[in-house]
Amino acid sequence: MNAEAGTWMLTLLVVDDNDDDVILLQESLKDHPAAQVLCVARDGDEALAYLRREGEFDGAPRPGLVLLDINMPRKNGFEVLGEMKNDPKLRSIPVVILSTSRSEDDVALAYGSGACTFVSKPVNLDRLRLMAGHLVRYWSTVSLLPGVPQ
Amino acid sequence: MADELAPPPIGILLVDDNDDDIVLLQDSLQDSPLLNLLHVVRDGEEALEYLQQRGAHAQAARPGLVLLDIHMPRKNGFEVLDAMKSDPALRTMPVVMLTSSTCDEDIVRSYGSGACSFVSKPVGLEQLKSVIGRFAAYWSLVAVMPPPTSGRATR
Numbered sequence: 101m102n103a104e105a106g107t108w109m110l111t112l113l114v115v116d117d118n119d120d121d122v123i124l125l126q127e128s129l130k131d132h133p134a135a136q137v138l139c140v141a142r143d144g145d146e147a148l149a150y151l152r153r154e155g156e157f158d159g160a161p162r163p164g165l166v167l168l169d170i171n172m173p174r175k176n177g178f179e180v181l182g183e184m185k186n187d188p189k190l191r192s193i194p195v196v197i198l199s200t201s202r203s204e205d206d207v208a209l210a211y212g213s214g215a216c217t218f219v220s221k222p223v224n225l226d227r228l229r230l231m232a233g234h235l236v237r238y239w240s241t242v243s244l245l246p247g248v249p250q
Numbered sequence: 251m252a253d254e255l256a257p258p259p260i261g262i263l264l265v266d267d268n269d270d271d272i273v274l275l276q277d278s279l280q281d282s283p284l285l286n287l288l289h290v291v292r293d294g295e296e297a298l299e300y301l302q303q304r305g306a307h308a309q310a311a312r313p314g315l316v317l318l319d320i321h322m323p324r325k326n327g328f329e330v331l332d333a334m335k336s337d338p339a340l341r342t343m344p345v346v347m348l349t350s351s352t353c354d355e356d357i358v359r360s361y362g363s364g365a366c367s368f369v370s371k372p373v374g375l376e377q378l379k380s381v382i383g384r385f386a387a388y389w390s391l392v393a394v395m396p397p398p399t400s401g402r403a404t405r
Contacts, residue, residue: 219394
């Protein structure tokens with residue numbers, strides 16, 4: 101896919117167990133051709149299996165950025181973040197935490213554990229669209245990503 | 251997402267040894283409230299003194315975000331980044347690499363060492379203004395910043 105000049109493709113792994121949140125997020129990303137969701141993982145184990153290309157994810161493309169929820173079954177977002185940052189093959193993939201939490205402890209723990217940004221999930225579609233626009237513009241025109249030719 | 255009406259001001263520490271780049275960045279911030287919040291240091295050693303509130307910087311206010319060049323005298327950006335991530339008082343502070351490099355090796359190393367973002371220095375004032383607008387929107391409207399670390403830095 102050709103991106104416009106000064107723009108590169110933002111490929112995403114979305115990790116979230118909440119169906120409604122995933123649908124709204126995908127809806128709000130539709131206006132932004134630079135963003136492409138490669139996979140939606142429903143829990144932390146599935147996210148790590150995708151990133152490590154295990155089982156059904158054999159040969160899966162590496163995402164430019166991971167959008168990671170915190171509260172999920174099986175393995176939560178902090179566990180996923182911790183495992184990624186301890187894995188030499190995954191540690192350079194930027195992770196944005198996208199969570200309903202506003203707890204200062206969660207925010208501090210996220211940045212201290214290597215998250216690039218903590219984003220509080222907007223509560224309605226208008227705000228979600230606004231957030232998605234700023235986020236996609238930032239990661240497809242301002243902040244370079246590993247392994248993505250500019 | 252933070253409240254659009256009242257995004258909290260973010261103090262920014264710019265670490266860069268290139269005078270032209272510093273002036274260009276200050277010029278491009280003329281119309282932005284961010285200008286008042288920008289503090290500049292010229293090399294990596296001074297950056298750590300400022301952040302760890304040592305020496306002449308004992309009274310320095312901790313910034314909310316660091317803009318960090320890579321190639322600098324005394325201590326380069328990677329050394330500063332590693333030192334920050336090893337310091338419990340500084341490790342949650344977001345660090346954005348701001349460099350003329352677009353080399354994938356530098357990008358991979360930056361994220362792998364805990365940088366939050368890697369921004370290639372735009373060439374020309376207009377492009378710089380556009381990047382700064384998007385940068386400010388992201389860090390003031392989208393990001394929830396970490397709570398400020400209180401007390402003095404560890405040595």
